[in-house]
Amino acid sequence: MRITCPFCGERELGEFTYLGDAKPVRPVAGASEGEVFDYVYLRDNIAGVMSENWYHGGGCRAWLKVTRNTLTHEISAVEPAAGVGAAKVGA
Amino acid sequence: MKYSIFSLARAALSGHKNWQRTWRDATPKDRYDVVIIGGGGHGLATAWFLASEYGIKNVAVLEKGWIGSGNAGRNTTIIRSNYGLPGNTGFYELSMKLWERMEQDLNYNSMVSQRGVINLYHSDAQRDAYARRGNTMRINGIDSELLDLAAVKKMMPFLNFDNARFPVQGGLLQRRGGTARHDAVVWGYAHAASELGVDIIQNCEVTGFVRDANGKVTGVETSRGRIGAGKVGMAVAGSSSRVASMAGLRLPIESHVLQAFVSEAIKPLIPNVITFGAGHFYVSQSDKGGLVFGGDIDGYNSYAQRGNMPVMEDVCEGGMALMPMIGRVRLLRQWGGIMDMSMDGSPIIDKTPVDGLYLNAGWCYGGFKATPGSGFVFAHLLARDESHAEAARFRLDRFRSGAVIDEKGQGAQPNLH
Amino acid sequence: MAEFSWDVRSPLDRALVAGQYGAQGDAGVSLTEIRNFDLVQVIVRRGKAADTAQAAKARFGVATPETPKAVQTTDATLIWSGPDQFFVLSKDGKHGTEALAQPFASSASLSDQSHARVLISISGARARTMLAKLSSIDLHHDAFALGAAAATSMDHTSVTLWRGNDRDGLAVFNVLVFATFAESLWHTILDSAAEYGVAISHSEELA
């Protein structure tokens, strides 16, 4: 598998680390135990197109949101995580 | 039809024309007391134990392809009961005891081979962790031995003891562990269950659940029509989330790909099952002569049943680091299976929040060794509506309560288990 | 009172043996360790891209690299090292952490990496062939042109790689590797290069 890092270009799988489904959003402070449980433990485990967190740790150390098909491993989009590129915020 | 050397010799005289089907080719009935989704080892074992142990014979096993086409037919055939945490320890030993009588129970030679499983350690910390685990096993009446370097050298003189990056210091040995012929386990359960009246229905894909007004599951929709059921048990590891979602359930499970490898057949080289403690590699040699080996999962969600090169290389690097004698042995085949990776690395055998639907899932990459035990306790749950004592901790609600069974201590990150 | 000597030792001090290694004859690969440099990691703060660029322009006379490339000035090289960040490679404290603290005070965070990396310059007729054993990225002259840079891995070890000016008509590849991994990677490089013949040296001068 190869992932096209938006910063580095296409790189081989070995440079990346996987975390998992990018859809669950960390509940805000004060969320109930049930909400946090859902975030930490339950997964849609999609057979198809899924949005995922990957880390380009063997490269530019950016966290990436990768849209990938779990049936074919086809990658259709790669975006930086929300906090990458913060230098340009407000520019 | 009873299998034996005598029946074989008799059949030889007639040119083997008289053999019957190993399991009946059943057509679905309208209704069964229990319908089991999934014709893998676990589903078939469950059916056999329902029929043989709990007297429930009006049972169907529904398989979307051919029986054993999932992980039962695609694993590295290792059996062992060397677990360290309450919940796992007793359960896997129950399973091991059932392995030890399997051929006689089923009248089918599944080649259960108790050749020993050794986990090598390479540091004091690893030794201590194994000692803790081995002592747990002994306290639970399970055989376990802590070997020092000299004992390991004697047993496996072919390991790299001279110039290893992470020298072997010793190992934790379970002599009763070993291997079994994976396909034969499936066929054996199918054969024996079919003889007791269980219907094994292949090419029958479940497409939905039939629910009554109260939401109770009363049957399944399939590619071969609607089939009524008193209870429905799911044993579809690899596809658990997909099937559960038809009943509106989200599970603490991710599907990941695990690769396995086999080499060309060679004369006996490796006598036992070996796991490398300083890399991702484990190996045994099949009776046919191939080295069967594997390592870590690829590490990302996948239903594609194929792996990628980095992990293949990683596994072979581990193999060469541990036993550089295999350098010129050739890798013959590589395959990938879908693992039901749970959030704590341990299985789930429980009722679901949906009445009438029972779950057997989350086996990670350890499901094969659990086959008889899983069938036994799942049959118990289906028959008695309560967990078997040895499966009482495999609850679905343990993630909510925090009573997880996390052997590796990696938390809610399935690809690290 | 004891007299303390603070001699600087490169992490390759023991491993690097200057001279010829591997196959005899003309060396296909030249390895030169650059031993004396200042390296500052600059990470731009939130919303400060423009301020940082301005500060860099004032200081170095060039724009900060916003894509994977290395920009050479008369006395420094700015090397892209990730989104919102770059290295400043220089000598003799001219653009060291202390010197840069003031110009970037309000716009970027600085971390001294001068001792955290080893800098190896790789050239020679077989340099690309040899690097194909270590690097998964495409180093073809079109795909990795003069001034191209990459944050990547060699043999599972993180490196910063960039192509400097050609020498004798041949490409020069510069590799920054973490200091504690350096000896290990050095041996791997030597193993990979041995069949082509290796000329080994070290230098105090930035290329």
Next chain:
Amino acid sequence: MAGNQKNRLTSGGLIDRSASLNFRFDGKSFSGFQGDTLASALVASGVKLVGRSFKYHRPRGILTASSEEPNALVELRTGARREPNTKATTAELYEGLEAASQNRWPSLRHDVMSVNQLFAPIFVAGFYYKTFMWPAKFWEAIYEPAIRRAAGLGRAAGTADPDHYDKAWAHCDVLIAGSGPAGLAAALGAGRSGARVILCEEDFTAGGRLLSDGGMIDGLPAADWLSRTLAELAAMPDVRIMTRTTLFGVYDGGTYGAIERVNDHLPVPPEHQVRQRLWRIVAKRSIVAAGAIERPIVFAGNDTPGVMMASAMRTYVTRYAATPAKRVALFTNNEDGWRTVETALGAGLQIAAVVDARPDVSPAHRSLASKNGFTVLHGSVSGVDGGKDGVRKISVSLTGGARAEVEADGLAISGGWNPTVGLTSYHRGRPKWRDDIAAFVPDGAPPGMVAAGAANGAFGLGACLREGFEAGTMAARDTGRTGNAGSTPVADDEIFSLAPLWHVAGKGKAFVDQQHDVTASDIELAQREGFESVEHLKRYTTLGMATDQGKTSNVAGLAIMAAVSGRTIPETGTTIYRPPYVPVAIGAFAGHHRDETFHATRLTPSHHWAAEQGAIFVDTGLWKRAQWYPRAGEKDWLESVTREVKAVRSGVGFCDVSTLGKIDVHGPDAGAFLDRVYINTFSSLAVGKARYGLMLREDGIVYDDGTTSRLAEDHYFLTATTAKAGLVMQHLEFCRQVLFPELDVQLTSVSDQWAQFSIAGPKTRDLLKEIVDPAEDLSNEGFPFMGAREVALRGGIRARLFRISFSGEMAFEISVPARYGEAMARNLMLAGRQFGVTPYGTEALGVMRIEKGHIAGPELSGTTTAADLGLGKMMSTKKDFIGRVMAGREALVAPDRQVVVGIKATDKARRLRSGAHIIPKGQTPGPGNDQGYITSVCFSPTLDQWIGLALVQRGRERIGEIVHAHDPLRGEDYDVELCNPVFYDPDGGRQRG
């Protein structure tokens, strides 16, 4: 010259007759030429019997001339380089080659195990599943060892592989598998268009079937066209032809695996060179031009030595000038097979007869037969007479029912061709059936891949060239290369007229899978027993699972299955194709990652200094760390470690702790950020102070710990444990980039920038005063416990100084830029000489932390909570942080959890061991009373006894209780007392003083 090449033609062939090579097979000397394979040299020498089969030990010869060979497997080379199951058909001949036949005893000609053939009536498919079950204990003791010894073909060396391997990457626009006409035409099309091209050819010479079958291309004889084309391609700088290289797999994202046999054609690799190289090729497009494999027809006796694929026979005759037989019969069901007759006649061989299963034969062939005096029989070969010494006579069932016999010493078979669909099917693409050629062709190939030529079912030479050229040109276009591709090479197309025939009924064993001894009747039996799915068929009979991966057997097997089950072949379907395309040495996948270079090694800044001191090193992750520093006269590690601990406790010592993860946390929101990742508060930490912090995972379990110092308003310096350093950095980046993108915070790993030393002991301050600039105030007031700031050292360099203690002593940690690390160690020795300064290793570090009750790796097991570790009070209730909510779950706050306590044996002389379990005193150990276990132990020189830490149920409530330590693995049982985990200076006076 050894051996007589009696079957070598006097001229022709692509062999170098000036380079004669001697070799040995089963101890006997032979000779061949440069350019031979082992198989062609054996053919030339008249050797027919080459091996024994897997189950029945039947004599076997050479069936093919390529990598699909099922029978001619040998052990190549000797000693540590012995390679079992090596295909003689692909092994290049070299001077001094040694090969031995396999799976026979005592000799190939007289193999005792051929007695198995007598049991053949019982040894049918799956017989072992029905027997060997009684008595139960006999399986491991008797049956299985016998089965294992009998199975397995060749013997591995059993000793470490002495050769080296490496791995490399390559990148291209267009990757081509195969250098036959289609592959070369593809390379021309792509290369002329300007694409970067890599062409992999598994053979040692490019050309594919052109080398055996010739033909005319662009008006030139194939050989001339080949050399012209290779020259044109060689002149293109971005076209690379890799011979001896097999493309074996395709992986996601256009990554391909290939194995290059760099030096297998030599007795041993030259110095500094590898045996084989694994290539990871990244290609935008790929073209499978890997040709097709001729398939046998299954009939009784089809495994007799001397039965050979018709195309292989052409290869031996044309390419190697070696004649497999003198009087050849051909059994064909298609037009292509007849080319073997032409080739044989051209080489002066006799044709015994042609058995053609088709109703009609062309007039041209009829006249060929009459001109050369051989008969054409319409029918099928139904039996073969012969044995170890080859074919003698062939029985033919004629169309219409009559029988005929033909005397011949070689039988060529041609059952048609199967396109090589492996590479196109590895992503679960299912090949589709084409009736006109009665074969599966590629379908559902991975993205970017196409098949061309014979691999795509186009068997004519002209079609191969056209398809290849078109595929090459299109692939180049797809990658944006639009140069002028010129025109396609042109050749005529041969007629391919085939009447499908898979199996001829007859008496005797008819083999489908020759290597695994799977017969047609085995397939029928499998069907009878309900193994109807092709995957069941494969698994039950082992069809196609041998080292040839069923290349010559799979399609025939499923055709027979289809026939007995009344289904069509496409309904029956194929099994799933799995890589690698040919078996690949495990060593090649490992490359240089073996022995000491299995993984990288990380060295601390003072490593070489420590080595000079004679330190013993321990592997900690990738690190080598000094474990202890033995001194002359010390009898064991314990004595050294005890000395080091005493030296610290009574004076001063130092230890390199640079392996800790060190992270600069910068930015206006750095404090707020740390508040969210630690359970305790850091935003309130004063500049110049350090604080111990604990991090949880989101599930509420402890992740890591360490001290973090505030060096400036917007700059914290965070440390993580050695084990978790990299993971913590990744986790913090996740928090920064994904969870809390709104915070203005920057993270940089500075682990390698700083050499960090722990200096501990009551004389620490005295030592520091020697080395720190006198202007720095190191007094308790000027630099209090948990102070942290930059200081100047004598000699002008700057350091970071932290007053923190892991040992319970008065202690500092000092950081200097890493290239001063070695100097720092020397200077500490110098500065501390008058105080008896002692370098200590990780063991002494461990002893002191246990004495002080500090938790470390064994307690941070990934299952313990902050409260389990006695750190529950650190958990802030005033803020949100990672893991806060889940940490409150019922089972994580249950009162009967196992928590950290100290333990000491009631018998002071007793040694403790980690991993022993804790059982209430007086009870018999069992699952119901297993209350915990010992996590860490050490011999405490301070207390003069072994002490430890343990996780014990309700441990803190049970301080003072005597419990039982149970260690059946090591046969030890003894009483221990649960105690306060802080054994040493519980009030902390020493570290604060």
